[in-house]
Amino acid sequence: MVRNDPLARIVMLLCFITAILSLTLHWRISTSVPETATKSEGFNKNEPVDFLQKQVRHLVSLGNNLKSYSIPKSSSNRPAALTSPQNQRGKGLNASPQKKLVVDLSDRRVYMYRQNTVVASYPIGVGKKGWETPVGTFKVMHMQQFPAWQHPITGKVFAPGPNSPLGERWIGFWSDGHNEIGFHGTPDSELVGSPVSHGCLRMRNPDVRLLYEQISLGVPVQVRK
Structure with missing residues (x-):
């Protein structure tokens, strides 16, 4: 059986180039994160865990926190106006005068x-x-x-x-x-x-x-x- 050495060498070269490009892309993404973000959110560029996975988990946690907040609603089921404590105290003093x-x-x-x-x-x-x-x-x-x-x-x-x-x-x-x-x-x-x-x-x-x-x-x- 005749070996196809040129074809094998081309396949190996393509695999090598793909690996180099993947490593380069990963290195650029990791180094593009500001230092303040890695400190405040708990990211470490030296950890062997994929950065994109951490970013996804972080966004999911933010979404869960947003779901836990609800806008006050009036009796008509429409969003009520948000007021400051000072406005609420003033309203209480003026409401239902004796x-x-x-x-x-x-x-x-x-x-x-x-x-x-x-x-x-x-x-x-x-x-x-x-x-x-x-x-x-x-x-x-x-x-x-x-x-x-x-x-x-x-x-x-x-x-x-x-x-x-x-x-x-x-x-x-x-x-x-x-x-x-x-x-x-x-x-x-x-x-x-x-x-x-x-x-x-x-x-x-x-x-x-x-x-x-x-x-x-x-x-x-x-x-x-």
Whole structure:
């Protein structure tokens, strides 16, 4: 059998050149890494471990760290705005300012306070003799638009509407289990400011609408003489 020596020598030469190129490429990649990166990330150019494998492991670890962070979401499942602690403290101070209603029976007015500052005041009619408005500290426990009313003596029921004795809004703050007392409108606005009610606090319909929009259930109500 005739040996093909020239072909064998060509194959060996190609293998040798390929090995030289591979070593050269590996050396250039290894020496191209900045010294600061090898120190901070734990790489050592003298280790016999392939640099590219370490780089891949490093990128995977960074990806895992990024997956562990989640953006806060609002109740609508949309990303919420990120705020600094200072902004959060400021928002907390301004959120849900404390409100209260103070009724002064002597001057027949109700005052609405926000953080101990009067922000609104309205004239009221108060309970007549024998039906005096109770004095004390209470809370708003019932709110209704266009309420019906039952007369406490005759039992007659008045339907909601412009002629209802309770007017357009009801804000109840006292009850003995059978009867309730609260703020309400009236079709007889000229009687506001007089002792004419069965203990309730009568208001002009435009005023009671404004008050209704500015408060909520649970707001304290202080009635004083």
